[in-house]
Amino acid sequence: MGNCKSMPSPQTQFMQTAKVMFFNGIMKEFREPIKAGDIIGHNSGYFLCHWDCLHIDKFMVSVNSEEELELGDLYFLLPLCKLQYVLSVSDMAAMVFKANSAIKQIISSR
Template sequence: MGNCKSMPSSQTQFMQTARILFFNGVMKEFREPIKAGEIIKQNPGYFLCHWDSLHIDKFMVSVNSKDVLELGELYFLLPLRKLQYVLSVSDMAAMVFKANSAINQMISSRERDDMYCKISDDPLPQESQKMVSCQSG
């Protein structure tokens, strides 16, 4: 007896990284602590902002260069000129679309490349199947 569930470890691994969506739509992950200043130094003319600090009709807020990027969080690398403007609905929609596309591409790529399955004996009242837990890893 059992149930069927899917818990890709790629999603768990995804939460254990700091992710930066670059201005060109490329997403990079960092598994080790890294300071915002290191990213900025490699990308002059750009700033980092945390996804949670983005609010429509408000100015974007830059992450302090001394701050360490938090694992499980998403950051955007944007041109410095964006600091002078309030975030519009269309800007936010474009950023959400890019982030969603990049995240989905990373997850599906990991699941496709690293999928494995294991059998478990967790009981389910009305089923007589073994639980299959598919994970990437």
């Protein structure tokens, strides 16, 4: 019997990171634990929202600054003015399109 070590696929590697979709269309991956406040601290005037908390016709919810980002999850860095903003279908579609494009680019570059 031989020893064998499998390499993680690009998709598996992608799931092992917390991803933040920045306001400028760039997605950054974090492999190490990081708190929301660390990201917000470098981006004043913005807040982090977990993808699972985005609901059409609902207000956006900010991630607590003390919360660690979860590996495999997606977050959006949005302007503070959007915090009191009800998410529309077109807003959600634009965010999903932007995130999908960034994800495809990350996976294809691996």
